[in-house]
Amino acid sequence: MSVHRRKFLKLAGITALGLAGGAPAKILAEDSITPDSLKEVTEATATPKAPLVARRWAMVIDLTKCREAGDCNDCQKACHLTHNVPDFGNPKDEIKWIWKESFHHAFHEQEHEFLDEKTKHGPAVVLCNHCDNPPCVRVCPTGATWKRENDGIVMMDWHRCIGCRYCVLACPYGSRSFNWRNPREFIKDLQPEFPTRTRGVVEKCTFCDERLARGQMPACVEACKAKAITFGDLEDPNSEVRTLLHEHFTIRRKPGLGTQPEVYYIV
Amino acid sequence: MSTVENKEQMPPAEPPLILGNQTFGTVTDRISKLAERKTTLTWLAALSLAASVALLLLGSIGYLFYEGIGIWGLNVPVAWGWAIVNFVFWVGIGHAGTLISAILFLFRQKWRTSINRFAEAMTLFAVICALVFPGIHVGRIWVVYWMFPLPNQMDMWPNFRSPLLWDVFAVSIYFTCSLVFWYTGLIPDLATLRDRATTKIRKIVLGIFSLGWRGGNRQWKHYELAYLILAGVSTPLVLSVHSVVSTDFAVSVVPGWHTTIFPPYFVAGAIFSGFAMVMTLGIITRKVFHLEDFITNQHLEKMNKIMLLTGMMVGYSYACEFFIAWYSGNAYEQFAFINRAFGPYAWAYWIMISCNVLIPQMFWFRKLRTSIPVMFVASIFINIGMWFERFVIVMSLARDYLPSSWDYYSPTTWDVLTFIGSFGLFFTLFLLFLRFLPVVAMFEVKGVLPEADPHHKGGSH
Numbered sequence: 001m002s003v004h005r006r007k008f009l010k011l012a013g014i015t016a017l018g019l020a021g022g023a024p025a026k027i028l029a030e031d032s033i034t035p036d037s038l039k040e041v042t043e044a045t046a047t048p049k050a051p052l053v054a055r056r057w058a059m060v061i062d063l064t065k066c067r068e069a070g071d072c073n074d075c076q077k078a079c080h081l082t083h084n085v086p087d088f089g090n091p092k093d094e095i096k097w098i099w100k101e102s103f104h105h106a107f108h109e110q111e112h113e114f115l116d117e118k119t120k121h122g123p124a125v126v127l128c129n130h131c132d133n134p135p136c137v138r139v140c141p142t143g144a145t146w147k148r149e150n151d152g153i154v155m156m157d158w159h160r161c162i163g164c165r166y167c168v169l170a171c172p173y174g175s176r177s178f179n180w181r182n183p184r185e186f187i188k189d190l191q192p193e194f195p196t197r198t199r200g201v202v203e204k205c206t207f208c209d210e211r212l213a214r215g216q217m218p219a220c221v222e223a224c225k226a227k228a229i230t231f232g233d234l235e236d237p238n239s240e241v242r243t244l245l246h247e248h249f250t251i252r253r254k255p256g257l258g259t260q261p262e263v264y265y266i267v
Numbered sequence: 268m269s270t271v272e273n274k275e276q277m278p279p280a281e282p283p284l285i286l287g288n289q290t291f292g293t294v295t296d297r298i299s300k301l302a303e304r305k306t307t308l309t310w311l312a313a314l315s316l317a318a319s320v321a322l323l324l325l326g327s328i329g330y331l332f333y334e335g336i337g338i339w340g341l342n343v344p345v346a347w348g349w350a351i352v353n354f355v356f357w358v359g360i361g362h363a364g365t366l367i368s369a370i371l372f373l374f375r376q377k378w379r380t381s382i383n384r385f386a387e388a389m390t391l392f393a394v395i396c397a398l399v400f401p402g403i404h405v406g407r408i409w410v411v412y413w414m415f416p417l418p419n420q421m422d423m424w425p426n427f428r429s430p431l432l433w434d435v436f437a438v439s440i441y442f443t444c445s446l447v448f449w450y451t452g453l454i455p456d457l458a459t460l461r462d463r464a465t466t467k468i469r470k471i472v473l474g475i476f477s478l479g480w481r482g483g484n485r486q487w488k489h490y491e492l493a494y495l496i497l498a499g500v501s502t503p504l505v506l507s508v509h510s511v512v513s514t515d516f517a518v519s520v521v522p523g524w525h526t527t528i529f530p531p532y533f534v535a536g537a538i539f540s541g542f543a544m545v546m547t548l549g550i551i552t553r554k555v556f557h558l559e560d561f562i563t564n565q566h567l568e569k570m571n572k573i574m575l576l577t578g579m580m581v582g583y584s585y586a587c588e589f590f591i592a593w594y595s596g597n598a599y600e601q602f603a604f605i606n607r608a609f610g611p612y613a614w615a616y617w618i619m620i621s622c623n624v625l626i627p628q629m630f631w632f633r634k635l636r637t638s639i640p641v642m643f644v645a646s647i648f649i650n651i652g653m654w655f656e657r658f659v660i661v662m663s664l665a666r667d668y669l670p671s672s673w674d675y676y677s678p679t680t681w682d683v684l685t686f687i688g689s690f691g692l693f694f695t696l697f698l699l700f701l702r703f704l705p706v707v708a709m710f711e712v713k714g715v716l717p718e719a720d721p722h723h724k725g726g727s728h
Binding site: 091092093094101102105106108109135138139140141142143160161162163164165166168169170172173174176177178179180181182198199200201202254256257259 | 335336337341342343344346347404405406407408410411413414423424425426428429430431432435515518519520521597598599664667668669670671672674
């Protein structure tokens with residue numbers, strides 16, 4: 001067969017998604033993220049765009065901008081809404097793809113005693129780091145999570161996941177959540193464009209691979225009013241992420257573990 | 268040749284392994300009768316109790332399938348809990364049997380003959396209990412077969428880099444080899460039971476399972492060679508299984524898990540806990556079946572010495588983990604171990620230390636290591652301590668790299684019922700074994716009687 005199944009499915013998926021409506025660039029730029037606004041945009045945008053491709057996707061998060069934005073939580077709202085992430089309302093069952101930590105918690109080993117309080121207790125947006133050397137991929141017994149060779153995204157296939165939760169333990173960043181209960185009853189505003197999950201599988205951020213395939217930037221990037229999140233190709237010397245990495249000193253989470261995260265932070 | 272000359276040539280005599288002036292005939296009679304006599308009321312009562320408890324396991328699993336693993340006390344970051352603790356606990360117990368049968372056989376330790384049969388049975392039943400847990404702990408039980416390399420239309424293939432895959436192979440190979448080894452060892456005794464059978468059904472069933480054993484010279488030659496080969500195959504497995512189980516932890520980067528000491532530490536712990544369980548069961552079986560002539564104080568004392576040794580190896584590992592955490596200079600490792608001893612699970616840690624390190628120290632004293640009540644109680648404490656060891660290790664998860672997600676794991680009723688139920692399954696299988704099969708390897712015990720030694724007093728050479 002000249003076209004492999006995965007490639008075929010990918011093409012088919014891209015075509016279908018493109019036809020269905022190249023959702024939300026607009027929506028996510030709006031002031032507040034509401035299900036209605038998301039739907040409106042989804043229905044309104046019917047122009048298919050070329051998929052966004054890169055050899056190595058990476059994200060740069062500017063914590064100074066994030067700090068200035070105060071209590072804003074748009075990135076999480078947009079992501080969780082777009083991806084049908086359920087809200088169980090209790091910490092035991094909590095599922096999160098992107099969320100805010102304190103700098104102190106996320107970068108404990110990179111602070112020192114004279115670090116200013118504002119930075120120390122300021123926010124740090126955290127998500128799956130799409131590591132170059134992902135410990136979760138190594139331990140997955142069924143290959144339900146894997147590093148996509150062409151662009152470096154650590155993918156997650158909920159249909160292959162048997163729910164052993166080894167990846168949850170293996171991930172040192174707490175980026176993975178598990179559906180302890182049936183999540184479908186807890187999705188407030190169902191987005192039909194994105195699949196829901198079943199009970200007993202792990203889920204996490206996938207750098208919005210489905211949106212990239214439709215030619216859109218990740219939901220969190222578009223939702224961030226402070227423009228604190230930048231997304232792009234590390235292998236492209238002219239990309240915005242490369243420029244930021246060139247101009248700023250950046251840090252990554254837990255560098256000592258050798259996982260080589262692809263999410264960089266400007267402090 | 269005179270008797271006096273003979274004595275001079277002989278090395279200093281060891282105390283006899285089997286007491287009560289047993290002959291080949293009395294050994295056969297006493298052991299076979301246990302499997303041939305009518306069902307006793309005590310056995311029936313014990314079986315009813317064990318089977319009822321096993322039903323708890325079935326019921327809990329049924330509800331688990333219906334409702335999902337949210338019924339357990341798990342959360343993120345403690346995404347593994349009692350199911351994994353129980354798995355490691357039971358696999359550990361399943362180590363002593365094959366160690367006694369295979370390794371002690373290769374080392375020509377004749378004292379193994381009285382205890383190997385039931386120790387091996389215990390191994391198999393413990394591994395069965397262990398195998399229940401990895402199967403039921405996954406979120407989508409109906410696709411658990413994806414862990415096996417079965418060619419399929421979905422183009423799926425397991426990831427052989429995952430320690431869970433290694434586990435699947437290590438434990439299933441161990442179970443298969445232990446089963447074959449145990450069954451091979453049973454064949455001559457099954458033939459003895461067949462020859463003594465008085466009912467047709469017994470004759471047929473035992474006839475099938477004894478595979479046409481006649482006890483001829485040629486058969487014995489082949490048999491002994493086969494047994495030696497199986498012992499050789501099983502020996503590395505005793506060491507590999509728990510090493511592989513330990514990699515489930517050691518391969519990940521969780522503080523407190525990511526250490527190279529895990530494989531030997533786990534193997535020592537497994538032998539330690541396995542012997543403790545053999546001891547617990549052995550003392551009860553010996554008492555109930557009046558097997559004091561076969562499982563003598565000498566046997567029990569030797570087992571206690573092994574427990575003292577392995578207990579100290581485990582104690583050394585606990586200390587070494589602390590040393591390495593300090594020596595590594597890694598703040599997360601240091602925190603993980605200080606947290607073990609003084610954090611929210613300190614109570615579990617100190618139960619573990621008391622049971623596994625302090626209690627075996629009693630066995631330095633001959634008086635204590637030959638006292639049946641003392642060793643019985645000690646063996647139970649060691650069983651408890653070894654369960655807590657696995658609990659302490661798994662609970663490292665409660666304090667992961669991200670303090671905001673730290674949590675405290677408390678088992679739910681379903682966790683507890685599943686665990687208790689696994690004991691029901693274990694004892695049900697063990698009671699069935701006690702009732703229907705020879706508890707002691709008759710032909711092997713005959714081999715260590717003075718009568719079997721051609722050089723013994725009054726022998727033919």
